[in-house]
Amino acid sequence: MDLSCFSTTYPEARDKFLHAATARGATLGHWPHPLKGPGGEALSCDTAWLGPEDAAGVLVVISATHGVEGLAGSGPQVDFLREPTSAQLPPHTAVLLVHAINPHGFAWLRRVTEENVDLNRNWVDFTQPLPANPGYAQLHEHYVPRHIDAQSVAAAEAAIEAYRQQHGLHAERVARSTGQYTHPTGIFYGGSGPTWARRTSEAILARHLAKAKTIAIVDMHTGLGPFGYGEPICNHAPGSDRVNRAKLWWGESVTEPLLGTSSSQEKFGLTEFGYERCLAHADIAFVALEFGTYQPPRGGRVLQADHWLWNHGDPTGAEAVPIRNALRDHFYPPFADWQEMVLWRSRQVFAQGVRGVGG
Numbered sequence: 013m014d015l016s017c018f019s020t021t022y023p024e025a026r027d028k029f030l031h032a033a034t035a036r037g038a039t040l041g042h043w044p045h046p047l048k049g050p051g052g053e054a055l056s057c058d059t060a061w062l063g064p065e066d067a068a069g070v071l072v073v074i075s076a077t078h079g080v081e082g083l084a085g086s087g088p089q090v091d092f093l094r095e096p097t098s099a100q101l102p103p104h105t106a107v108l109l110v111h112a113i114n115p116h117g118f119a120w121l122r123r124v125t126e127e128n129v130d131l132n133r134n135w136v137d138f139t140q141p142l143p144a145n146p147g148y149a150q151l152h153e154h155y156v157p158r159h160i161d162a163q164s165v166a167a168a169e170a171a172i173e174a175y176r177q178q179h180g181l182h183a184e185r186v187a188r189s190t191g192q193y194t195h196p197t198g199i200f201y202g203g204s205g206p207t208w209a210r211r212t213s214e215a216i217l218a219r220h221l222a223k224a225k226t227i228a229i230v231d232m233h234t235g236l237g238p239f240g241y242g243e244p245i246c247n248h249a250p251g252s253d254r255v256n257r258a259k260l261w262w263g264e265s266v267t268e269p270l271l272g273t274s275s276s277q278e279k280f281g282l283t284e285f286g287y288e289r290c291l292a293h294a295d296i297a298f299v300a301l302e303f304g305t306y307q308p309p310r311g312g313r314v315l316q317a318d319h320w321l322w323n324h325g326d327p328t329g330a331e332a333v334p335i336r337n338a339l340r341d342h343f344y345p346p347f348a349d350w351q352e353m354v355l356w357r358s359r360q361v362f363a364q365g366v367r368g369v370g371g
């Protein structure tokens with residue numbers, strides 16, 4: 013399997029994507045970001061459209077919703093452009109690749125956007141009262157401790173473990189990762205308004221998908237579940253046409269957090285809820301394709317260090333390097349077998365999506 017589609021930095025990934033899209037004859041779109049990357053490089057979300065402009069069926073593949081996870085998501089997008097299948101789409105069918113929807117997080121190797129927002133908790137209706145997460149408020153100072161020396165981290169973990177003993181494992185997972193709208197420096201923060209990445213997503217959907225009738229969306233993620241396994245997670249309402257469509261297209265491996273069948277659990281402000289609203293005119297099915305990496309508590313520790321760095325440290329200094337590299341290796345394990353599993357499964361899920369929307 014040719015793994016040269018993968019990259020280890022944002023500029024390398026962007027370059028490969030733009031080259032492969034140009035060579036395939038795709039229509040490119042550029043959505044420049046106002047800030048710069050760690051090497052002073054320009055940041056941009058880029059799109060590639062393949063197929064007729066007025067296609068009735070469209071497969072959308074998104075990378076870097078969680079910035080650093082873009083290293084895993086970008087590779088299969090580049091591979092798709094390089095492989096001959098992308099030149100042989102069914103009639104009336106198109107593919108829209110959205111590369112680096114959160115380019116700041118991708119370039120700086122963070123999960124969050126430049127606003128410290130988890131884009132995948134940002135799609136709430138900000139004109140309404142925001143969801144409450146009292147468990148998070150209770151644990152915030154331990155999830156994001158002021159100091160990250162061994163003693164402080166051990167004390168924070170002890171406090172989190174005490175919460176688990178008192179309230180149960182599930183309650184602690186809900187507190188940690190369901191999303192919170194009260195602590196702007198914390199983890200899994202949903203924001204106080206639509207982020208640049210959300211507004212850019214909305215503009216891309218309006219430009220490209222206003223007329224499509226059937227739309228499959230695959231949002232590439234890493235970090236949950238067994239090492240290398242790609243789980244299509246579906247958060248549409250259980251029993252709805254959208255869930256049935258997802259199962260028709262992607263089969264029995266589709267899981268539903270709302271039914272407890274997934275490595276994920278119920279969450280606030282997910283991207284699919286925004287897509288449901290923006291694409292209400294179409295028959296859609298949205299899955300997060302989630303590739304497992306390592307088991308807890310490793311993920312909590314790398315996020316703890318990352319938030320300490322951006323809240324109290326110097327993200328451009330020498331201390332940033334090991335923290336950034338640990339985050340990268342957690343969400344993008346540097347092993348060929350892991351990349352092969354990601355690539356093989358992605359090819360399968362993309363092909364199923366194309367078949368689904370191509371009728």
Ligand SMILES: [Zn+2]
Nearest residue numbers: 078081233234
């Ligand atoms: Zn993710």
